[in-house]
Amino acid sequence: MTDLSKIRNFSIIAHIDHGKSTLADRLIQRTGGLTDREMTHGQMLDNMEIEQERGITIKAQTVRLDWKAADGDTYTLNLMDTPGHVDFAYEVSRSLAACEGALLVVDAAQGVEAQTLANVYQSIEHDHEIVPVINKIDLPAAEPERVREEIEEIIGLDASEAVLASAKSGIGIDEILQAIVDKIPAPKGDRDAPLKAMLVDSWYDPYLGVVILVRVIEGVLKKGQNIRFMAAGTQHLVDRVGCFTPKRIELPELAAGEIGFITAQIKEVAQTAVGDTITDVKRPTAEALPGFKEVQPVVFCGLFPVDAAEFEKLRDSLYKLRLNDASFSFEMETSAALGFGFRCGFLGLLHLEIIQERLTREYDLDLITTAPSVVYKIHLSHTKNEDAKDIDLHNPADMPDPNRIVSIEEPWIAATIYTPDEYLGAILKLCQDRRGIQKELTYVGHGASTRAQLKYELPLNEVVFDFYDRLKSISKGYASFDYEQIGTREGDLVKMSILVNEEPVDALSMIVHRGTAEQRGRGMCERLKELIPRHMFKVPIQAAIGGKVIARETIAALRKDVTAKCYGGDATRKRKLLEKQKKGKARMREYGSVSIPQEAFIAALRMGDDA
Numbered sequence: 001m002t003d004l005s006k007i008r009n010f011s012i013i014a015h016i017d018h019g020k021s022t023l024a025d026r027l028i029q030r031t032g033g034l035t036d037r038e039m040t041h042g043q044m045l046d047n048m049e050i051e052q053e054r055g056i057t058i059k060a061q062t063v064r065l066d067w068k069a070a071d072g073d074t075y076t077l078n079l080m081d082t083p084g085h086v087d088f089a090y091e092v093s094r095s096l097a098a099c100e101g102a103l104l105v106v107d108a109a110q111g112v113e114a115q116t117l118a119n120v121y122q123s124i125e126h127d128h129e130i131v132p133v134i135n136k137i138d139l140p141a142a143e144p145e146r147v148r149e150e151i152e153e154i155i156g157l158d159a160s161e162a163v164l165a166s167a168k169s170g171i172g173i174d175e176i177l178q179a180i181v182d183k184i185p186a187p188k189g190d191r192d193a194p195l196k197a198m199l200v201d202s203w204y205d206p207y208l209g210v211v212i213l214v215r216v217i218e219g220v221l222k223k224g225q226n227i228r229f230m231a232a233g234t235q236h237l238v239d240r241v242g243c244f245t246p247k248r249i250e251l252p253e254l255a256a257g258e259i260g261f262i263t264a265q266i267k268e269v270a271q272t273a274v275g276d277t278i279t280d281v282k283r284p285t286a287e288a289l290p291g292f293k294e295v296q297p298v299v300f301c302g303l304f305p306v307d308a309a310e311f312e313k314l315r316d317s318l319y320k321l322r323l324n325d326a327s328f329s330f331e332m333e334t335s336a337a338l339g340f341g342f343r344c345g346f347l348g349l350l351h352l353e354i355i356q357e358r359l360t361r362e363y364d365l366d367l368i369t370t371a372p373s374v375v376y377k378i379h380l381s382h383t384k385n386e387d388a389k390d391i392d393l394h395n396p397a398d399m400p401d402p403n404r405i406v407s408i409e410e411p412w413i414a415a416t417i418y419t420p421d422e423y424l425g426a427i428l429k430l431c432q433d434r435r436g437i438q439k440e441l442t443y444v445g446h447g448a449s450t451r452a453q454l455k456y457e458l459p460l461n462e463v464v465f466d467f468y469d470r471l472k473s474i475s476k477g478y479a480s481f482d483y484e485q486i487g488t489r490e491g492d493l494v495k496m497s498i499l500v501n502e503e504p505v506d507a508l509s510m511i512v513h514r515g516t517a518e519q520r521g522r523g524m525c526e527r528l529k530e531l532i533p534r535h536m537f538k539v540p541i542q543a544a545i546g547g548k549v550i551a552r553e554t555i556a557a558l559r560k561d562v563t564a565k566c567y568g569g570d571a572t573r574k575r576k577l578l579e580k581q582k583k584g585k586a587r588m589r590e591y592g593s594v595s596i597p598q599e600a601f602i603a604a605l606r607m608g609d610d611a
């Protein structure tokens, strides 16, 4: 039986690139979870190939480490990794809820960043004991003392005992392990109580089926046990119980206070909701764990194959991806211009990009992505045949008759931005242009390390396009950004259509605020003018609201023979050009008589420097 006082459950919180993965690898290496030879293959917790080669599961970024502490006793340290992006905030919150403490890793040269803060506050909300680690002290630009002050001043944590470390050179690793044992409390929990366990994460493994990561709060989980998922209302038979070191190891049981995995012959991750409470069928717990939430996609877009013949392949690929990612959704959609495709929902833009990239790379699909859209709540008045009602609009193409719209609500977010002072002006302008409402502007730190902390409320619609990219580019990468949703608000919103050669291109239609419609429309038309190749005839490009054109550009007519400019010279060059032209064609969509290159769809949505 495991002695609870010898267990420590912790996660690592850090801003992107501050060294979380490198440190995790070091901790695994130091505690002997893997041999040096296995370690030499680079970052353990991130490497897909290693996963396949050695049967080490990467998604299980939770590893059990054995560490002989200063008191001579061996402690079991469960390191729970957390996803590092705002899109996956709920998963992060469940991972944190499964631990008693956290290592806060801060880059000794970069200092505290927005994402560090967001995660720390969550960690504090979970009553975590936080152990600050100042990493990368080997860097010439490292300023550990400044960062120590920042941690105290900005976060309000006592950093006097912060461990100075270099995950890269292996400095401070033993100190970190000892601090985990000394500072982070042991878990509590009654192993004789009815089973109560939290479903922390799940993923699909081709050999094992769905693997579920659990934190047992009370009671015991064993092989052969009949369990119930309380929110899902389903029952399963446990057929494996174990942990990762990071190699998969089977165990006789997981008891109160422990973290590990189970399998129960489950075929799809969609059946396993993160945050659900697992209990025993025969002797159930009286109350489910608090905080369960069903994750809902917030950003929607259409995905269409460039080649209509690839529709089936796209469908199969989406099914395969969904096997392992229940948070993204898709349903069939038909578009007059794009044919058959799917309307897909995502947790955020990064999530969208990950799925899109996997479809392109792993499944070799050529796709057209339509303008991403958030979900609008539309209040409709009654008609002769129908009562007044509210609808959720996921697709600008389904916008109801404007005469029936009483009001439209859009989702808003609260954003926190950290930036060096010199970029502040440009960032304020960006937020202002995106209809932001400034809530707070404070300065933290002093001297050369002074940074502005900005709090803004922004419509999600204005952020989903390229806000993050723009922020990074105007601040040369120094500004950091984090957000949470804060509900919906009424807005003066209209549908803007884009017409190419007088024909509406529904993939490019979007919901915009009336105040910014003209600027957006102009930007779109200008960009499309550059992106759409010339044709044998003049092609007008228009942005319109209802019947009213608000912006217009015209692509002049051109002879299409691209070899004309070779002056009949070099034959190889001529052939190459022709081939290039042919290839280009394969990636175009025909709109009536106009061809639009695939890139135009995404590129046109980027608002560029003028925005």
Ligand SMILES: Nc1nc2c(ncn2[C@@H]2O[C@H](COP(=O)(O)OP(=O)(O)OP(=O)(O)O)[C@@H](O)[C@H]2O)c(=O)[nH]1
Residues within 6 Å of the ligand: 014, 015, 016, 017, 018, 019, 020, 021, 022, 023, 084, 135, 136, 137, 138, 139, 165, 166, 167, 168, 169
């Ligand atoms: N010089 C130095 N570089 C480090 C140290 N720790 C990590 N790095 C480097 O910093 C970069 C980011 O490290 P990661 O461990 O991937 O950071 P992460 O926080 O896991 O980043 P994400 O996975 O993107 O969230 C890598 O290039 C590392 O090699 C350190 O102690 N010293």
